[in-house]
Amino acid sequence: MRWQTGRRSTNVEDRRRMGGRGVAGLGGGALIVVALIMVLTGTDPTELLEQVDLSGEMVGQSASPGEFTAAEQELADFSSVVLADTEDTWRMLFEQMGGTYQEPRLVLYSGSVQSACGFAQSAMGPFYCPSDQTVYLDLSFFEDLRSRFRAPGDFAQAYVIAHEVGHHVQYLLGIMDEVDEARRGASTEDANEITVRLELQADFLAGVWAHHAQRARQILEEGDVEEALNAASQIGDDRIQMESQGYVVPDAFTHGTAAQRARWFLRGYRTGDISQGDTFNARSL
Ligand SMILES: [Zn+2]
Numbered sequence: 001m002r003w004q005t006g007r008r009s010t011n012v013e014d015r016r017r018m019g020g021r022g023v024a025g026l027g028g029g030a031l032i033v034v035a036l037i038m039v040l041t042g043t044d045p046t047e048l049l050e051q052v053d054l055s056g057e058m059v060g061q062s063a064s065p066g067e068f069t070a071a072e073q074e075l076a077d078f079s080s081v082v083l084a085d086t087e088d089t090w091r092m093l094f095e096q097m098g099g100t101y102q103e104p105r106l107v108l109y110s111g112s113v114q115s116a117c118g119f120a121q122s123a124m125g126p127f128y129c130p131s132d133q134t135v136y137l138d139l140s141f142f143e144d145l146r147s148r149f150r151a152p153g154d155f156a157q158a159y160v161i162a163h164e165v166g167h168h169v170q171y172l173l174g175i176m177d178e179v180d181e182a183r184r185g186a187s188t189e190d191a192n193e194i195t196v197r198l199e200l201q202a203d204f205l206a207g208v209w210a211h212h213a214q215r216a217r218q219i220l221e222e223g224d225v226e227e228a229l230n231a232a233s234q235i236g237d238d239r240i241q242m243e244s245q246g247y248v249v250p251d252a253f254t255h256g257t258a259a260q261r262a263r264w265f266l267r268g269y270r271t272g273d274i275s276q277g278d279t280f281n282a283r284s285l
Contacts, residue, residue, distance in 0.1 A: 001154045002219050009084035014076065015109040016139070017067055075139045075157075076108055082158045083135075085219065086165040089212045093274065094172075104168040105134040106161075113138075126160055128167035130176050135164040149234040153227030155220070159206050159265070160231065166205030170198065189251050197279040199255040200264045203232055204277040207268020215272070225269060232265045233258035260285045 068076070083106050094101035107113060112121045116131035122138035129136065137160075145160065146152040170176050179198050183191045210228065214220045233239065236258030238248045255261065264285075267276060279285065 001158055001221060001224055003078055003081045003085075003154070003158075006081035006217070006219070007084040007088070008077070008080045009087060009103075009106065011087070011103050012076070012080045012083060012106045012108065015107055015113060016072075016076075017110065072139065075142060078154065078157065079106065079108065079137065079139070079161060082161045083165070085213050085217070086162055086209055089209050089216070090165070090169060092216075093208070093212065097274075099172075102133070102172060104128070104165060105132070107134055107136050109136060109138055110140065111138070126164050128164045128171075130167075130171045133168060133171065135161070135168065137161070137164070145231060145235075149231070151227070151231035151234040153223070153231075155224035155227040156231035159210075159228035162206035162209045163202045165209070166202035167198075169205050170201060175201070192251055192254055194280075195254045196256045196260075197282075197285070200260055200285060201277055201279040203256070203261050204264040204268040204279065205274075207265040207270075208272055208274060208277065210265075210269045211272030225266075228265060228269075229262045232261040236261045256285065 087101070087103050091101040091103075107115070110122070112119065113136055114120075115127075115129045115134065115136055117127075117129035120127065120136060122140060126135065126137045126141055128134070141160070142157045145156055167176070170179075175198070179194055182194050186194065206228070210220070210225070235255070237253040237255045238257045241248045241252070256264070264277070264279065
């Protein structure tokens with residue numbers, strides 16, 4: 001990806017090197033208790049965590065660039081450029097729809113982080129929290145992507161960020177709310193099916209971003225689209241389950257299969273047309 005000369009976003013908050021500090025403040029034992037209560041009682045973690053203030057120490061602190069290796073700093077820089085490009089692209093697309101794009105924030109963290117959706121650890125992977133309209137990303141995930149998921153390349157990383165921004169677009173369009181509503185009272189099987197469709201649409205929206213970013217700024221280099229498609233496939237639920245359990249359980253899918261994820265990204269990339277991405281009413285995924 002040609003990114004070095006791209007605009008940097010002003011919506012990145014760097015909380016690396018701060019990870020774990022809030023945890024230490026509370027005491028590791030207390031956190032384990034919180035996690036245990038959540039498991040035992042089936043409590044919504046966000047409700048519980050709202051009662052436990054982990055964020056106090058983090059406010060007003062910011063890591064200084066000097067603390068990072070050149071490689072770490074480059075990854076942060078790269079993420080900022082990708083985010084900025086999604087801002088420019090979605091601002092344009094929302095204007096075309098007669099709306100206004102509200103930019104999400106991107107929090108870089110290491111280890112663990114407190115979000116408005118609860119306490120998160122990097123093992124959970126990157127995520128979007130609608131309550132604070134923020135994407136949370138531990139940059140070490142990119143190393144996992146390269147080695148564990150065998151999806152190397154900078155555009156594989158850009159796809160991951162664009163997918164999370166896709167969730168933000170879904171939030172702004174009211175799709176997240178509709179999905180929450182539909183999931184309520186649904187069987188586990190049906191709820192998973194709805195989640196898969198939500199995830200595939202985020203892949204589609206990542207493809208739509210790539211289409212318009214390429215058209216406006218020629219960001220793609222040879223092999224970039226393949227990198228994104230490979231990443232979409234490698235982090236498909238069937239691959240992940242096969243690797244971790246040795247078998248696949250379709251009802252437990254929450255992101256879609258390898259083929260589905262690659263197909264929807266490609267559809268967004270080829271058409272660049274948001275109206276082609278109604279995964280909720282698509283007969284076949
Ligand atoms: Zn997702």
